[in-house]
Amino acid sequence: MIRTRLVISEKPSVAMSLSKVLGATSRKDGYMEGGGWLVSWCVGHLVELAPADAYDPRYSKWAYDDLPIIPQPWQFQVLPDTRKQFNILRQLMSRDDVDTVICATDAGREGELIFRLTYDLCKCTKPVKRLWISSMEESAIRKGFDNLADGRKYDNLYAAALCRAKADWLIGINGTRLFTTLYKGKTLNVGRVLTPTLTLLAEREAAIEHFKKEKFYTVELDAQGIRASSGKFNSKTDAEKLRSACLGKTAVVQSVTRKDKTERPPKLYDLTTLQREANRLFDYTAQQALDYLQSLYEKRLATYPRTDSRYLTEDMAEGLPALCATVAGALSFMVGQPLPVHAAQVVDSSKVTDHHAVIPTAEIAGADLAALPTGERNILYMIAVRLLCAVGEPHTYAETAVTLDCGGTSFMTKGRTVAAAGWKGTEKAFLSTLKQKAEEPAPSLPVLSDGQRLEGADALLKQGTTSPPARFTEDTLLPAMENASADDFAKLEDVERTGLGTPATRAATIEKLVKSGFVERKKKQLLPTEKGLALSWAMPDQLKAAKLTAEWEDRLGAVERGELAPEDFMAGITAMLTGLVRSYRNVAVAPSPLSESGRAGIGKCPRCGKNVVEGKKSFYCEGYHDTPSCGFALWKNDRFFTSKRKELTKKIAASLLKTGRAAVTGLFSEKKGVFYDATVVLNDDGGKFVRFKLEFDNKSTEKKGK
Structure with missing residues (x-):
C-alpha cells in the first residue's frame, strides 16, 4: 500500500499554498491530493465547546438557582455550517493508506486547539507531526516540512489552550x-x-468627568524673530504685569546650550503596534487592520500576523539585505532614497516567542500592488516602510536650548538642526504619498552667544487651559x-x-x-x-x-x-x-440602566404588565427570564400562524397586546385549500404556550395553536 500523509491546515487558502509546494494538485471535494499527500482544512473552528443547554435542557432558560454551571464531563459539538468539512476530515483520517497526520494550523495556542479538538472528536489515533512556520513563502514551507516536529512535543500547549x-x-x-x-x-x-x-x-x-479645568497664562516674547515663552502663571494680573514690563524692552541671552542627539530607528511591527499606527494613519479599527494583514499573509505578501514580537531570528539576518532591496524596489517613493541595512538592529532570537515580527515577503516583487484592495495595500506599505526604517541609519540632529532674560524673568526656547535624516527620510517619503506631513520639529535658531542683547522685544499674553485625560x-x-x-x-x-x-x-x-x-x-x-x-x-x-x-x-x-x-x-x-x-445569593439590586432590555416595547404583557419586546424568534415579556418566569411569549414560528401561511408580524403582535384582537387577511385553510379573512383573538390561559382562536363575521370558530 502506498504511504500517504494527511496535512490539515486552518483555512482553505493556506491549504492551497501548502498543496502547491507539496505537489498535491488534484482537487477533490474538501481536500487536495497528489504526490503521496492529502491536504485539507478545518475552516477555522470546526469543533467547539457545547452550549449550556447541551448538558441539561433546563439551561435553555436562565435562572440563578442553576448556577454555577460546571460541565462534568465536558462536551464538544461540530458546528452545523461546517459539519460537511468535519465529516471529510474524519473520512480522510480513517483511510487505510494514511499513516501520519500533520498539524499545519496556525502555530500557537489557538491553532493547536483547533486541530486537536477536531483530531480527538474524529477519534483518530494515528501519529501526529507538527508544522511550525511564520511565513507562507514557498521556501519557508519547504523548510518547515523538512523539520516537522513530533506532535507530542505540543501536548502541554494544547492542554493550556483547552484550559x-x-x-x-x-x-x-x-x-x-x-x-x-x-x-x-x-x-x-x-x-x-x-x-x-x-x-x-x-x-x-x-x-x-471629575476633572476640573483650570486657566493658566504665559507670556510669549518675540525678540528679533526669536520666540520664547515664560513659565505658567495662575494669575492673569501677574502675567499682564510681566507682559507690560517686557514690551519694547531689551532681552538678554542668558545661556545657549547645544547638544547632539540621536533618534534610533523604530522597532519592527508586532500586531499591536501595527494596529495602533493603522488607526492613526488610516482610521482603521483594530479588527480591520488584522483582517487586512491576515489577507496579506494568505496571499504570501506578509508574514504571520498574530505575533507579539518585534524582532527577527538570527537565521533571518543573512537574507535581510536582499529582502530590503526587493521591498524598496517595489515602492515607487523609494527611488533615490539611500538603502542601508543594519540587520543587527532587528535581530534577537531571545525576544521571539511563537512568531517573529511582521514583515513583508519577497513575493512583493511580483505582486500587482495597484490591484490590491486599498486597505491591504496601505497595510502592506506600512510594514514595508517599517522594515526599511528599522534597518536604517539613525536620525541625528543638534538641539539648541536658549534662555533669555527680560523684565527680570527667564524665557525659554528650543531649536533643532537636522544633521542626518537617516530613517526619517524614508518615513517622510512614505507620508508624502498619503498627503500627510511628518511631525514638524522645532525650527532652527540663529547663532546666539551669551550676553547678546536683542532690542525692541514684543510681548504677548497667552491663555491656556489644563486638559483632562484624553x-x-x-x-x-x-x-x-x-x-x-x-x-x-x-x-x-x-x-x-x-x-x-x-x-x-x-x-x-x-x-x-x-x-x-x-x-x-x-x-x-x-x-x-x-x-x-x-x-x-x-x-x-x-x-x-x-x-x-x-x-x-x-x-x-x-x-x-x-x-x-x-x-x-x-x-x-x-x-x-x-x-x-x-x-450574590438573596442580593436585591437597585434599579439601573442594566435593568432595561434596551429594546423598544411593542405593548404590555397581559400576565405581568411589563414591556413586551421583539427578539429574533419571538415577541417576549421582559420578565420572561425572571425567577419565577413570567413565561409570556408570542413565537414567530407558532403553528397557529405558519399552518395558515401567515407571518406573526410586529403589527399583529402589537394589536393583540393592545386590544386582544387583530384583523388578519389572507389566511389559508389547509382543509379547503382556500384563503380567507378573520380576526385572531388572544386566548391566553397562562400555560407554557400562548393560545389563539379565530372569530368570523356572524359566527365563531375556534382553532387553537400550541
Missing part, C-alpha cells in the same frame, strides 16, 4: 447569566478580558490593554503574554463591546455607553481587575511548561466561580 477555552466558557456563561438574571434586563456579557477592558474605558470616563482611541486603548496590570505581571516569571487578552484577541474584544452596546464609536474615540458604565461599576473587583488575567496567564504558563496539572488549574477556576455565585 483557557474552558475557563473563558465558565466565566462567560456563568458571569453573563448571573448578572443578567440579577438585573433582569438586557443580556449583560461578562468575560475575563471583556469586563476589565470595559473598566479601563469606564475609569477613564470617570476621570474626565478619551481612548483604538490607538491608545490597545497599549492600555497590553500593559494593564503591568505591576502584577512584573511579579510573575516566564509569563508568555501580558495584559488583557493577546494580540490575536484584543481586536475582537473591542468589537464585541461595541456590538453589545456597552461601548460606542464617535469618530476615532471609544466611549462607554450608559449601560457600559453601569455594568462596569456593578462588577466585582475579581472580574474587572486585570490582576485576574495576570494570575491566569501565570498558571496557564505553568500548564504549558508541564509544571501544573490542567485539573488543578480548572479546580481554581471552579472554586472562584462557586464563591462568586454564592456571594
Whole structure:
C-alpha cells in the first residue's frame, strides 16, 4: 500500500499554498491530493465547546438557582455550517493508506486547539507531526516540512489552550447569566478580558468627568524673530504685569546650550503596534487592520500576523539585505532614497516567542500592488516602510536650548538642526504619498552667544487651559490593554503574554463591546455607553481587575511548561466561580440602566404588565427570564400562524397586546385549500404556550395553536 500523509491546515487558502509546494494538485471535494499527500482544512473552528443547554435542557432558560454551571464531563459539538468539512476530515483520517497526520494550523495556542479538538472528536489515533512556520513563502514551507516536529512535543500547549477555552466558557456563561438574571434586563456579557477592558474605558470616563479645568497664562516674547515663552502663571494680573514690563524692552541671552542627539530607528511591527499606527494613519479599527494583514499573509505578501514580537531570528539576518532591496524596489517613493541595512538592529532570537515580527515577503516583487484592495495595500506599505526604517541609519540632529532674560524673568526656547535624516527620510517619503506631513520639529535658531542683547522685544499674553485625560482611541486603548496590570505581571516569571487578552484577541474584544452596546464609536474615540458604565461599576473587583488575567496567564504558563496539572488549574477556576455565585445569593439590586432590555416595547404583557419586546424568534415579556418566569411569549414560528401561511408580524403582535384582537387577511385553510379573512383573538390561559382562536363575521370558530 502506498504511504500517504494527511496535512490539515486552518483555512482553505493556506491549504492551497501548502498543496502547491507539496505537489498535491488534484482537487477533490474538501481536500487536495497528489504526490503521496492529502491536504485539507478545518475552516477555522470546526469543533467547539457545547452550549449550556447541551448538558441539561433546563439551561435553555436562565435562572440563578442553576448556577454555577460546571460541565462534568465536558462536551464538544461540530458546528452545523461546517459539519460537511468535519465529516471529510474524519473520512480522510480513517483511510487505510494514511499513516501520519500533520498539524499545519496556525502555530500557537489557538491553532493547536483547533486541530486537536477536531483530531480527538474524529477519534483518530494515528501519529501526529507538527508544522511550525511564520511565513507562507514557498521556501519557508519547504523548510518547515523538512523539520516537522513530533506532535507530542505540543501536548502541554494544547492542554493550556483547552484550559483557557474552558475557563473563558465558565466565566462567560456563568458571569453573563448571573448578572443578567440579577438585573433582569438586557443580556449583560461578562468575560475575563471583556469586563476589565470595559473598566479601563469606564475609569477613564470617570476621570474626565471629575476633572476640573483650570486657566493658566504665559507670556510669549518675540525678540528679533526669536520666540520664547515664560513659565505658567495662575494669575492673569501677574502675567499682564510681566507682559507690560517686557514690551519694547531689551532681552538678554542668558545661556545657549547645544547638544547632539540621536533618534534610533523604530522597532519592527508586532500586531499591536501595527494596529495602533493603522488607526492613526488610516482610521482603521483594530479588527480591520488584522483582517487586512491576515489577507496579506494568505496571499504570501506578509508574514504571520498574530505575533507579539518585534524582532527577527538570527537565521533571518543573512537574507535581510536582499529582502530590503526587493521591498524598496517595489515602492515607487523609494527611488533615490539611500538603502542601508543594519540587520543587527532587528535581530534577537531571545525576544521571539511563537512568531517573529511582521514583515513583508519577497513575493512583493511580483505582486500587482495597484490591484490590491486599498486597505491591504496601505497595510502592506506600512510594514514595508517599517522594515526599511528599522534597518536604517539613525536620525541625528543638534538641539539648541536658549534662555533669555527680560523684565527680570527667564524665557525659554528650543531649536533643532537636522544633521542626518537617516530613517526619517524614508518615513517622510512614505507620508508624502498619503498627503500627510511628518511631525514638524522645532525650527532652527540663529547663532546666539551669551550676553547678546536683542532690542525692541514684543510681548504677548497667552491663555491656556489644563486638559483632562484624553478619551481612548483604538490607538491608545490597545497599549492600555497590553500593559494593564503591568505591576502584577512584573511579579510573575516566564509569563508568555501580558495584559488583557493577546494580540490575536484584543481586536475582537473591542468589537464585541461595541456590538453589545456597552461601548460606542464617535469618530476615532471609544466611549462607554450608559449601560457600559453601569455594568462596569456593578462588577466585582475579581472580574474587572486585570490582576485576574495576570494570575491566569501565570498558571496557564505553568500548564504549558508541564509544571501544573490542567485539573488543578480548572479546580481554581471552579472554586472562584462557586464563591462568586454564592456571594450574590438573596442580593436585591437597585434599579439601573442594566435593568432595561434596551429594546423598544411593542405593548404590555397581559400576565405581568411589563414591556413586551421583539427578539429574533419571538415577541417576549421582559420578565420572561425572571425567577419565577413570567413565561409570556408570542413565537414567530407558532403553528397557529405558519399552518395558515401567515407571518406573526410586529403589527399583529402589537394589536393583540393592545386590544386582544387583530384583523388578519389572507389566511389559508389547509382543509379547503382556500384563503380567507378573520380576526385572531388572544386566548391566553397562562400555560407554557400562548393560545389563539379565530372569530368570523356572524359566527365563531375556534382553532387553537400550541
